[in-house]
Amino acid sequence: MSVYIIEGGVPLQGEIAVHGAKNAALPVLAAALLPPESHILACPSLTDTAAAMDILRALGCRVTREQEGVTVDTSSAQQWEVPERFMREMRSSIIFLGAILARFGRARVSFPGGCELGPRPIDLHLAALEKMGTVIQEDHGCLDCTVPQGRLHGAEIFLALPSVGATQNVMIAASTALGRTILHGAAKEPEIDDLAAFLRGAGARIYTNSAGSMVIDGVEQLHSVTHRVMPDRIAAATYLCCAAAAGGNIVVRDCVPGHLQAVLPCLEQAGCRIQRYGDAVGLRSQGQLHSFGWVRTMPYPGFPTDVQAPLMAVATLAKGTTVFTETIFENRFRHADELRRMGANIRTEGRVAIITGAEQLHSASVVCTDLRGGAALCIAALAAQGQSRVAEIRHIERGYEHLDQSLRSLGANITRSRDEKEEETHAEQNYIQDSPAQTDQAAADAAQKTGPEEAPA
């Protein structure tokens, strides 16, 4: 395993381009099981996308990564069972269920289990797929799913809450189901629009009716498609938080300022000077930051829960008191303990965190608890005086493409070094070695490890 060593107190200067969005690429990779061939441009190189590519290979697809993106060839896909270790490696792998059922009429996946953020129920996913004709039986922690009629059928579905993953599972499953699906209460995150663009590009018929509900008219078969993944709005927000905390003057390019409409006002209230361009955001942070009141995480277009931890790191340096309410996940303050080790003044009570800004943070040895919490530790370390050590950065590498290189390009003093104590997971090996030369070997390895079926053609 590896660690980051960060020498704090260095203001950031320069420009940084945002990579493709993890939370758009993952559902697009799942949906890529349906067309004969998909070319996915700007697919970020992350351990989570490497894990998703492993799952596609285990299903018999040929997956290759070239310079400009990832190609998924499903002509040899014949497996409908996802090996348990892949389901455990990435909690959001449940997103493959709708695609596997749509392709094969059968699926066997294990419960994705909880994660660092608390229990991650999938009841909305399963209820929707059952309404579309799936019979689901739990069997020793696995979900054995069959579609007795062979093909899913359309249904009118009401989501009790705007679950991003459940919305995506329904969109993918409904795209080739028999008849019409009407989805009420769908999530409205930009990543949903990006998945809809991919599916439409492959011939799916998806639109929004006058009542604001999503309507999907199933087609017989999706055709090959080329799609460019949207920029990662969470990564863009994270880089801005780095400069807000460490000070300096940066421009975050290749992003969509409109996706940050709930985040930028907080940074402006904190005292940063923000400039919005067509596809970029500039931030200048000088002198003392100020507290920015009360931040409640909400479904889009509200404040994104994934930016709560990065912005909390900024709040630890903002004069006065800032309050966060985490309304989406029940256990998303685990980074607070680690931030306290750096001198942060944070009190948490259930889903509320109260931050009183400190004059200065000091360096410390800290451990990442989850993806966005890990980013928060890096942000704090960039601002703290002295050298910090951030361990368990495997969490960070799930969702940020070479964060250390990106920050070094802005002048940060950050290096990545190995921590011999722990070995890498399979996805991490892929991530580190993921290159065209390796891809076929990884496919053969993955196919070999997943059971008797033939390696992809």
Ligand code: EPZ
């Ligand atoms: C997606 O997770 C993102 N992950 C998350 O990003 C993000 O935080 C989340 O959406 C909210 O925006 C990916 O896209 C891969 P949900 P997802 O279903 O789909 C409850 C990151 O850091 N719920 O919208 O799992 C659930 O417990 C990650 O990049 C049910 O009760 O989120 C949660 O409280 C973290 N039953 C709420 O809904 C269900 O069947 C939102 O979950 C499904 C969800």
